Amino acid sequence: MQTRYSYGGDEHIFVEVSEEMSLAAFFKSLSITQAIRNANLPGVEEICPANASFQVKYNPDICAPETMLAAIQDIEKAQASGKAEIDTRIVEVPVFYQDPWTHETLMRFRDRHQDPDGTDLSYAARINGYDSVDAFIEAHSGSPWFVTMVGFVSGLPFMFQMVEREKQIQVPKYVRPRTDTPKQTVGYGGCFSCIYSVRGAGGYQMFGVTPMPIYDPAQSAAHLKDFLVYFKPGDIVKFKPIPESEYHEIIKQVEDGTYQPRTKPVRFSLSEFEKDMAGYNAAMQEALYEH
Structure with a gap:
C-alpha cells in the first residue's frame, strides 16, 4: 500500500x-x-x-x-x-518457562480462556501444530525477536519473531482479559511476544517470567541507571530458557546490583537477513556468545 x-x-x-x-x-x-x-x-x-x-x-x-x-x-x-540497515544490539533475556507464578494466575482465569481445561502453553503448542510444550518452547526461544514498539504500559516491548512467515507463531489473546498478570511475564498475542513490565491486567497468553527487570522508575537496577526503560524499537532479543535455580540466582544478582544482561552490538541488514534467515540468526547468536 x-x-x-x-x-x-x-x-x-x-x-x-x-x-x-x-x-x-x-x-x-x-x-x-x-x-x-x-x-x-x-x-x-x-x-x-x-x-x-x-x-x-x-x-x-x-x-x-x-x-x-x-x-x-x-x-x-x-x-x-536507502539501504535497510541499522546499528543495534542483541540482548539475551533469560526466561523461566512454566513457572509457578504465571501458572497460578492462569489457573485463576481459565473461565476467560479458549481452553479452560489446559494451560496457556499447552493451548499455544496445540494450535500451532507442536506435539509437546517443550517443542513449542524451543520454537519460541530458538530464533531471535525484533522489538518493534514499546508501550501499552511503560517499558513493555512488543516483539516480532525473525523467522519466515510460515513459521510465525500465532496465538489469540484471552477471550476476556485477566485482571492480574505477574510482573515480567513473557506473554503472547497474535504474532507478538511481549514482556509485561509491571503487574496488572492483560490478555496475552502467559508462557513464563524473566528475572531481568526491564522497567525501573527508581533506576536501582544496575543496567537501568541511564534510563528507566530498557528496551527500544530496533533491539533484537534472544530468549534463553532457564531453570528455577538460575531464576533465583539472577534475582539475587539484581538485588545485589551485580546483574548485567548479556548484550552485543550488531549491524543488521534486512536484505542480507532475507537471503538466509536461519544462517543470519545463527551468526548473530554466535556473536552474542563470543568471549
Whole structure:
C-alpha cells in the first residue's frame, strides 16, 4: 500500500506504512522515524514508532501542519532509496518457562480462556501444530525477536519473531482479559511476544517470567541507571530458557546490583537477513556468545 498520512488533532501526524505487520514494514517505519529524529525538524516534540506505523507530535505554533507534513513526506522519499540497515544490539533475556507464578494466575482465569481445561502453553503448542510444550518452547526461544514498539504500559516491548512467515507463531489473546498478570511475564498475542513490565491486567497468553527487570522508575537496577526503560524499537532479543535455580540466582544478582544482561552490538541488514534467515540468526547468536 502507499504510505497513508493523516492528522491527529492539531498537534499530531499519524503515518501508516502498511496494513499488515512485516519486518519490511517495521524497518520502513523505524528508518523514517530515525531520520526525522536526526533531522531536528523545528517544532517536533515527540516521535512514537510502532509496528507498521508511527506518530509525530509537533507544536503548530512553531511549524504549520502542512509544512510538517511536507517535511515528513520528503524524509520518507529520501529513505526509500536507502539501504535497510541499522546499528543495534542483541540482548539475551533469560526466561523461566512454566513457572509457578504465571501458572497460578492462569489457573485463576481459565473461565476467560479458549481452553479452560489446559494451560496457556499447552493451548499455544496445540494450535500451532507442536506435539509437546517443550517443542513449542524451543520454537519460541530458538530464533531471535525484533522489538518493534514499546508501550501499552511503560517499558513493555512488543516483539516480532525473525523467522519466515510460515513459521510465525500465532496465538489469540484471552477471550476476556485477566485482571492480574505477574510482573515480567513473557506473554503472547497474535504474532507478538511481549514482556509485561509491571503487574496488572492483560490478555496475552502467559508462557513464563524473566528475572531481568526491564522497567525501573527508581533506576536501582544496575543496567537501568541511564534510563528507566530498557528496551527500544530496533533491539533484537534472544530468549534463553532457564531453570528455577538460575531464576533465583539472577534475582539475587539484581538485588545485589551485580546483574548485567548479556548484550552485543550488531549491524543488521534486512536484505542480507532475507537471503538466509536461519544462517543470519545463527551468526548473530554466535556473536552474542563470543568471549
